[in-house]
Amino acid sequence: MKKAELINLVGQSFGRLKVIELIQLPSKHFKYKLKCQCKCGTIKYYHASDLDRTRSCGCLRKEKWRKSYYAWIKDQERL
Numbered sequence: 001m002k003k004a005e006l007i008n009l010v011g012q013s014f015g016r017l018k019v020i021e022l023i024q025l026p027s028k029h030f031k032y033k034l035k036c037q038c039k040c041g042t043i044k045y046y047h048a049s050d051l052d053r054t055r056s057c058g059c060l061r062k063e064k065w066r067k068s069y070y071a072w073i074k075d076q077e078r079l
């Protein structure tokens with residue numbers, strides 16, 4: 001991705017993540033990273049390609065897991 005395209009991502013949201021800044025890296029392979037803030041408050045850095053499949057800092061997965069766990073507990077109580 002070109003820098004201009006990456007700059008366009010700033011301000012956009014991907015699931016719970018919002019791109020807040022474009023960071024330039026000294027590396028040759030990945031020149032830029034996107035600084036993102038999750039709705040839970042966590043700041044993480046992603047490559048633009050990661051954002052295609054990333055929807056949260058990881059808290060979303062944790063929450064889903066917790067929900068299914070409590071659903072399972074409820075099922076046990078019903079028995």
Ligand SMILES: [Zn+2]
Binds near residue numbers: 038058060
């Ligand atoms: Zn999060």
